[in-house]
Amino acid sequence: MITKEIPYFDIFQICNSGQCFRMQQTGDDTCQVIAGEYNLKIKQEGSRCTFFCTEEEFESFWEDYFDLQTDYGAYRDKINPKDSYLYQAAEFGKGIRILKQDLWEMIVSFLISQQNNIPRIRRCIQNICQQYGKSVKTEEGDTFYTFPKPESLAVLGEDDLKSCNLGYRSKYVVRTARMISNGEVSLEEIEKMSYKKAKEELLKLFGVGEKVADCICLFALHHLEAFPMDTHMIQALEHHYKRGFPKRRYQGFQGVMQQYIFYWELFGLKNG
DNA sequence: TGCCAGGCTGATA
DNA sequence: TATCAGCCTGGC
Numbered sequence A: 001m002i003t004k005e006i007p008y009f010d011i012f013q014i015c016n017s018g019q020c021f022r023m024q025q026t027g028d029d030t031c032q033v034i035a036g037e038y039n040l041k042i043k044q045e046g047s048r049c050t051f052f053c054t055e056e057e058f059e060s061f062w063e064d065y066f067d068l069q070t071d072y073g074a075y076r077d078k079i080n081p082k083d084s085y086l087y088q089a090a091e092f093g094k095g096i097r098i099l100k101q102d103l104w105e106m107i108v109s110f111l112i113s114q115q116n117n118i119p120r121i122r123r124c125i126q127n128i129c130q131q132y133g134k135s136v137k138t139e140e141g142d143t144f145y146t147f148p149k150p151e152s153l154a155v156l157g158e159d160d161l162k163s164c165n166l167g168y169r170s171k172y173v174v175r176t177a178r179m180i181s182n183g184e185v186s187l188e189e190i191e192k193m194s195y196k197k198a199k200e201e202l203l204k205l206f207g208v209g210e211k212v213a214d215c216i217c218l219f220a221l222h223h224l225e226a227f228p229m230d231t232h233m234i235q236a237l238e239h240h241y242k243r244g245f246p247k248r249r250y251q252g253f254q255g256v257m258q259q260y261i262f263y264w265e266l267f268g269l270k271n272g
Numbered sequence B: 001t002g003c004c005a006g007g008c009t010g011a012t013a
Numbered sequence C: 001t002a003t004c005a006g007c008c009t010g011g012c
Helices: A011-016 A055-065 A072-077 A084-092 A103-112 A118-132 A150-154 A160-164 A167-181 A187-192 A195-202 A210-219 A231-240 A254-268
Strands: A002-005 A023-025 A030-035 A038-045 A048-051 A135-137 A143-145
Touching: A011 A023, A011 A030, A011 A038, A011 A254, A038 A055, A072 A254, A084 A254, A103 A118, A103 A167, A103 A187, A103 A210, A118 A143, A118 A150, A118 A160, A150 A167, A160 A167, A187 A195, A195 A210, A231 A254
Parallel strands: none
Antiparallel strands: A002 A048, A023 A030, A030 A038, A038 A048, A135 A143
C-alpha cells in the first residue's frame, strides 16, 4: 500500500472519460483497475491517493500507466484564455490523464466500441476476458481475468464472439486477431512507429477506421497528437468552432484537449 | 414498437 | 470519390 499527494489526478474522471473500460468506481472514494496481470484498488480523498499495491509495483507499472510524471497543468496553461468553452471544459476535467494502456487490449476495446455504449462495452470485454482470458487469484482470494492474447482469439470462428454480446463486431475482433497472430501486422513494430505511420498500419486491421485508429493511438501508444472524432466531437466542434478547432495552437497535445471537450460534452453540460 | 448509440464495410453510382 | 444500407443488441 502506498499513499501519495497527486495534484490534478481524479480517478473518477478517468473512470468516466471513456478511455479505459476495465477501470470502475467501486465505492464513494474507491475504484478498481485491471491491467495486464495486475488488479489494483485505489482510494482517493482530495489529492491524497492510496494505491493498494507494493511500492515496487507502483513504480514499475502504475506510475507510468497513469502518466503521473507529466504536468497536465502545463497543457492547460497553453489554452487560449479567450476560448471560454475550452477553458471551462479543461477546468471541469482537470483530473483527467491520458493512460498508457496495452495496445492489443485497446484495439479490441475500440473495435467493440463502435455503435455501442459504455456499460455494454464493459460487459462485452468482461465476457471475453472471462471466457478466453486467464484467471488470476488475488491475495484477498478474489478472482479476476486477464485480457486474452491475440492467439487465443485468432483460433475462433468469426461469429464465436457473438456469444460474448459483440454482435456484428465479432468478426472484426477475430479477423484482426488472426492478422496479428499470423504476423501480417506487428504490434511490436507499431509501438515503435510515429503517429502517422502507426495510424496507417492500424487502418489495415479489419474493422478499424479513422476514429478507432485515433483512439488506439491516443490511449495505447500515447500519441497525444491523435484527435479522435466521434459523433459527440463532431457536434461540439460544429457548434463551438465554426472555423475549425485550432489544432495548430495545441500541436503535439491536441489529444489532451480532445479529452477535455469529450468529457465536458458528456458530463459537464448535464451537471451544470 | 421503433429508434438510436463513442463506426465500419462493401456495394453502387 | 461519394453516398448509403446493413450490421448486433439493449435501453428508452
